[in-house]
Amino acid sequence: MRSQRNIGEFLGTPEELVPALLEFAGVCSDDVIYDLGCGDGRILISAARLYSCQAVGYEYDASLCQVARSRAAEQGVGDLVEIRHEDVMAASIDEASVVFLFQPPATVLRLLPGLLQRMPRGGRVIAHEQSQVITDLPPQKSQPLFGSSSLTVAHLWSTDQL
Numbered sequence: 001m002r003s004q005r006n007i008g009e010f011l012g013t014p015e016e017l018v019p020a021l022l023e024f025a026g027v028c029s030d031d032v033i034y035d036l037g038c039g040d041g042r043i044l045i046s047a048a049r050l051y052s053c054q055a056v057g058y059e060y061d062a063s064l065c066q067v068a069r070s071r072a073a074e075q076g077v078g079d080l081v082e083i084r085h086e087d088v089m090a091a092s093i094d095e096a097s098v099v100f101l102f103q104p105p106a107t108v109l110r111l112l113p114g115l116l117q118r119m120p121r122g123g124r125v126i127a128h129e130q131s132q133v134i135t136d137l138p139p140q141k142s143q144p145l146f147g148s149s150s151l152t153v154a155h156l157w158s159t160d161q162l
Helices: 015-024 042-051 062-074 105-118
Strands: 032-036 054-059 081-085 098-101 124-128 141-146 151-158
Touching (some): 015 124, 015 141, 015 151, 032 042, 042 081, 105 124, 105 151
Parallel strands (some): 098 124
16 A cells, blocks of 8 residues: 555556456446556556446556556546545545455455445455455455466455445
């Protein structure tokens, strides 16, 4: 997590895994995708491009916000993608139907219960590349996802679990 207290190096989801993650999440055109710690916006841009859905990213690093906004405009989805220069811990996710987290397990553990409680019915939280699955609230589904030169393990939680 890159927050005011803990700004780390940007480590983006490998581009080749993004479509598989979106499919794993069951994204459709009716979804509103949020990415907490969106970096250069690759998940949001792909979701908007592939599914024509609304996408909102929270990113604390101002330079990454500019990169994400520029990339969205260049790829013709600037009207569908909004990048907010804010700390993910202050994110308002009331409209989100899908929330992506590419965060350390401790951050996912802190965020997950509150996210699931605040999201609308049927909302999904997707975390990937976690070194441990959170046992207090186990995912409904976990699956390895493979690209030609990378892999991740994706986990899905749903508001239906509560």
